[in-house]
Amino acid sequence: MTDTDNNSLPERKRGSGVKMVYDLLRDEILDLVLPPGSPIDEVQLAERFKLSRTPIREALVRLAGEGLIDTLPNRSTMVSNIDFLNLHTFFEALVLMYRVTTRLAAQNHRPEDLPVIRGFHEDYAAAVQSRDALAMIATNAAFHAAIAEAGRNPYFTGLFRRLLDEGRRILRLYYQSYEEQFPQRFVDEHAEIIAAIEARDVEAADRLGKAHAEQIVEQVQKLFTRNNKLDIDL
Amino acid sequence: MTDTDNNSLPERKRGSGVKMVYDLLRDEILDLVLPPGSPIDEVQLAERFKLSRTPIREALVRLAGEGLIDTLPNRSTMVSNIDFLNLHTFFEALVLMYRVTTRLAAQNHRPEDLPVIRGFHEDYAAAVQSRDALAMIATNAAFHAAIAEAGRNPYFTGLFRRLLDEGRRILRLYYQSYEEQFPQRFVDEHAEIIAAIEARDVEAADRLGKAHAEQIVEQVQKLFTRNNKLDIDL
DNA sequence: TGTATTTTTCTTGTCGACAAATAAAATACA
DNA sequence: TGTATTTTATTTGTCGACAAGAAAAATACA
Known part of the structure; x- marks a missing residue:
């Protein structure tokens, strides 16, 4: 493959450039392809996407607005x-949002939400089965994001998505070097959560969401203390 | 004053243009100087600020990221x-954030936070005294934002600030036509909240924050049902 | 040799201009 | 007169270029 492999993207629609750059950079940041501290060069990106700096800049402004770049x-x-x-503030917010979104899903979900949630649940189970840590991270986030959507409070889902994004980075950081795996327990808990939502059992959903979140936080903290030599870098 | 009153801003520093445009537009939107649905014209803004469209556009992208413009x-x-x-989702999120931020302030505040909080408390009391509805709205938001800051969880403060902003628009909408006033009760409740925070009484802070929030929501809803003829416009 | 000052290089912020996309106006046609 | 089609106008998205600001390099000086 030569450097003239731009035949696959010869012409784009008028406003699609920024979205493409935004989506790709976002993924690369969350997957740690671009680790924290990586320099972002506008001209380099402009050449890479065969665009001028203007749309690149717009994508960067958006990413900065979400706190993904400084x-x-x-x-x-x-x-x-x-x-x-200040990771504890992250966990604090994460646990609360797990609780709230699961509770609201039990309250407000519509029939058409459940197949979507179940779909991600199965994706997650498959990822656990095949011990694919990265797929676990992604599908777990998608599963809970779907639950949040079913709760139908855009303010909560907005914050929750940001937290799940940040969690994606943190988990990725540890799972890339230590081939850990989420226990089967999480799959079972997901199933319980779905059951509580479907039964519209608000209190159970709240309780299960909280317990599940605390499980995950504990799991992450366990990884942290185990390899806290990494923390010294900061 | 003629149209040549641009002598006050003959030259600006290099990156200050976007911030100026962003801040001003944000204020105008939240104060309903630019009511919902107002068209935003890039070239018009460019002429108004004597800038090119590029920095204007960057400010607009940021505002769009915060959901203030579409x-x-x-x-x-x-x-x-x-x-x-979907105003109920707004109230739902607002009440929870009132609770959480007040609770965290009782937990995590530092001595230097209290004078700041007390300062806004006095500003609010003064606004109530002078029956200045707009000042009430602004100082009330500032008071609670300061409490949230003392709670020291940036995820919560971020969401809370957005909610307070949106609340500023909503209150402004009703207080501009009906010269209502926040009751003295709110001032007293603020004082109670400060006392609970200072005493580090977490449970009391939580309870008071919740009650206070519900008071405000009830007040707003009362205004709504009273002049619900406005709702027909939508 | 080490520090201060100037010069150069590199990146960013801003600009004016142009082209694509859409809305509005004008025209054709029944 | 009312609808469909073309033309015009307006606004956005993108581009290449240039200048300001800061870092790095080079030079001067002790």
């Missing part, structure tokens, strides 16, 4: 760091 | 509407 005025822009020192 | 691709962009149909 921009130093008149200087460089880079992938934002993970704030390990 | 952009139709290749078409117009306008101030986002207030979703009256």
Whole structure:
């Protein structure tokens, strides 16, 4: 393959460039293809996507708005760091949002939501089966995001999505070096959560969501203390 | 004053244009100077600020990221509407964030936070005294934002600030036509909340935050049902 | 040799211009 | 007169270029 392999994307629709750049950079940041601290070069991206700097910049502004990149005025822009020192605030918010979104899903879900949730549940089970850590991370986030959507509170789903994104980075950080796996227990808990939602048992959904979240937090913290030598880098 | 009153801003620093446009548009949107649905014209703004369209556009992208304006691709962009149909989701999120941030403030506040909070408390009391509805709205939001900051969870403060912003629009909508006033009760409740925070009484802070939030929601809903003829416009 | 100052290089922020996409207006046609 | 089609106009999205700001390199000076 030569450097003239731009025949696959010869012409794009008018507003699609920014979205493409935004989506791709976002994925690369969340998957740690671009690790925290990586410099983001506008001209380099412009060449890569065969675009001018203007749409690149628009995508970067959006990413900065979500806190995924940090921009130093008149200087460089880079992938934002993970704030390990205040990780407890992240867990705190994550647990609460797990609770709230699961509870609201039990309250407000519609019949058409359940197949979607079940679909991600099965994807997650398959990822566990095949011990694919990265797929576990992604499908777990998708599963809970779907539950949040069924809860139908855009303010909560907005925050929750951001938290799940950040969690994707954190998990990815640890699962890339240590081939850990989420226990089967999580799959079972997911099934319980679905049952509670379907039964519209709000209190059970709340309780299960909280317990599940705390399981995950505990799991992550266990990984942390085990390889806390990484923390010294900060 | 003629149309040549641009002598006050002859030259700006290099990155300050976008921030100026962003801040000003944001305020105008939240104060309903630009009511929901108002068209946003890029070239008009460019002329108004004596800038090119590029920095204007960057400010608009940021505002769109916060949901304050809606952009139709290749078409117009306008101030986002207030979703009256799903106002309950707004209240739901608002009450929870009032609770959580007040609770966390009782837990995590530092001595230097209290003077700040007390300052806004006094500003609010003064606004109530002078029956200045707009000042009440602004100082009340500032008071609770300061409490949230003392709670030191950036995820919660981020969501809470967005909710307070949206609340600013909603309150402004009703207080501009009906010269209502927040009751003295709110001032007293604020004082109670401060006391609970200072005493680090987490449960009391939680309870008071919740009660206070519900008071406000009830007040707003009362205004709504009273002038629900406005709702027909949507 | 080490520090201060100038020069150069590199990246960003801004600009004016152009082309695509859509809406509005004008025209054709029944 | 009312509808369909073409033409015009307006606004957005993108581009290439240029200048400001800061870092890096080079030079001067002790």
